[in-house]
Amino acid sequence: MEDLAALHGIGLRQERHGAVVGEGRIAGRRCLLALPQTFMNRSGESVRRLLSFADIDAGALVVVHDDMDLPLGRLRLRLGGGAGGHRGIISIIEQLADPGFVRLKVGVGRPPEGVPAEAYVLQDFAAAERPLLRETLERGAVALEVLLERGLEAAMSACNPAAP
Numbered sequence: 260m261e262d263l264a265a266l267h268g269i270g271l272r273q274e275r276h277g278a279v280v281g282e283g284r285i286a287g288r289r290c291l292l293a294l295p296q297t298f299m300n301r302s303g304e305s306v307r308r309l310l311s312f313a314d315i316d317a318g319a320l321v322v323v324h325d326d327m328d329l330p331l332g333r334l335r336l337r338l339g340g341g342a343g344g345h346r347g348i349i350s351i352i353e354q355l356a357d358p359g360f361v362r363l364k365v366g367v368g369r370p371p372e373g374v375p376a377e378a379y380v381l382q383d384f385a386a387a388e389r390p391l392l393r394e395t396l397e398r399g400a401v402a403l404e405v406l407l408e409r410g411l412e413a414a415m416s417a418c419n420p421a422a423p
Contacts, residue, residue, distance in 0.1 A: 260323055263400040264292050276312055277305035286407035291315070300346035303354030310355070320360035321403065322351060325380055329366025332391045334399055336363050336418040338411060361411065363399055363418070 264271050269283035269292055278293040291313050295305040310320065324347055329335060339359045342348040352358045370379030384392050398418070406414035 260292055260294060262396055263403055266400060276308035278309060280309070286404055288407050290407070300350055302347045303350030303352070306351050307354040317355045317357040317360045320355075321363060321406065322348065322360060323363045323365065323399065323403075324348060325367045326364035327367055327369050327376060327380070329364055329368070331366055331368045331388060332395050333366035334363065334395060334402060334418050335366075336361065336402055336406070336411070336415050338362075361406070363402060365395060365399060 261271060263269075263285070264281050264283075267283055267285050267290075269281040269285075269290070271279050271281040271292060271294060273280050274296070277297050278295045280291060280293045282289070282291050284290065291309065293305070293309055295302040297305050306320070306322075309315075310317065324345060326335070326343070326345070328343060338361050340362070341358070342352055348362070351360070367380065370376055402414050402418035405417045
């Protein structure tokens with residue numbers, strides 16, 4: 260998110276409704292970028308307040324989040340669906356009472372045996388993983404730009420792997 264904001268000159272500085280936010284234009288469209296500052300399992304509270312403040316419905320929301328079911332380096336863009344056990348997504352769905360928002364899932368892979376999921380997602384990436392992570396986040400920013408320019412189907416085609 261920070262890369263996308265910087266690329267489009269959107270400063271993420273203002274604190275509002277439990278998030279650091281920035282407003283600007285991407286692909287000619289007005290966008291509100293937000294990084295919730297709540298605990299992840301309460302991020303829905305911040306999202307709900309921001310959507311209410313900006314008078315935006317869930318259908319215009321795009322949530323970028325980690326996904327342990329995808330290997331590091333993979334992205335998946337989709338509309339709606341379940342939470343897949345992700346506590347932040349559970350919180351957003353509960354707070355909005357609507358699962359119909361777009362999600363950009365960023366693969367982080369499964370934790371090694373014996374490492375709790377909570378500890379795994381909070382640890383830093385290994386030095387050897389960082390170049391792949393950087394490239395993945397750059398592809399994610401491009402997918403979000405395509406989403407805003409040409410819509411969900413085009414962005415999904417650009418982001419998601421082709422079916423075998």
